Amino acid sequence: MADVLTTEQRRLNMSRNKGRNTRPEIKLRSALHAAGLRFRIHRRDLPGSPDIVFPAARIAVFVDGCFWHGCPIHGAKPKTNEEFWASKLARNRLRDHEVGLQLSGLGWHVLRIWEHEVRKDLPSVVTTLHEKIRDISEAARLA
Template sequence: MVDHLTPEQRRRCMSRVRGRNTKPEILLGKALWARGARYRLQVKLPGRPDLVFPGKRLAVFVDGCFWHGCPIHGEIPATNREFWEKKLGDNLARDRRIDAELSGMGWRVVRIWVHEIKQGVAVAAEKVMVAIRGCP
């Protein structure tokens, strides 16, 4: 993937990336709320899940395609490739470690790709609802 931005433009763009209350998280949250699903935000659990259903012990993460290595859209930049391979590989390892830690604590984990929400928030919300209904 060729980076079409100058290093200064890329720095400014990346400095604006936020870790919570992103548009995809808000869209998914609204879709779930409309379906009657009640959740908590920013609960102090490993990995800080984006949405938490405490009664169902269900943690939902909304994963960006770039940062979490989406198999469809997760391309490694051509610039500084070695750095990005390590960084993104570490992110994937951290995601797996968090999933295992939460599972060990008795939590179920659902990960939703941002592209799933962009393609249709209703389908992404239904994926979470299926997990909610499947919880004891």
């Protein structure tokens, strides 16, 4: 099936996608706040500017979009300009890996959550985060 948009129209559409404060990110933040968890957002002093940060537990959370980060379940392959997009998405995955290594090297725990997880099972995501925070905080207390 041919793309009905011109290259310029496609470029304009893609450039309008937000990098922060996306719907899944806001939905997750609202649920975390309702569960009594307090956090910071988009800490620019940390590599990758994590979407959600729990400073006391040193947990950095990224809410990864299925398209932009190459979700193995929902990551769609564009049909136009395939070479460009394959390269772009590979660079995104490489950057995600490098940011994770940098944060780990600084003593942070990195959690990556797919946008489809937030959309399909938000309570489970909140429970998992709550448990991680508790486990890491308890381990730090015992150390």
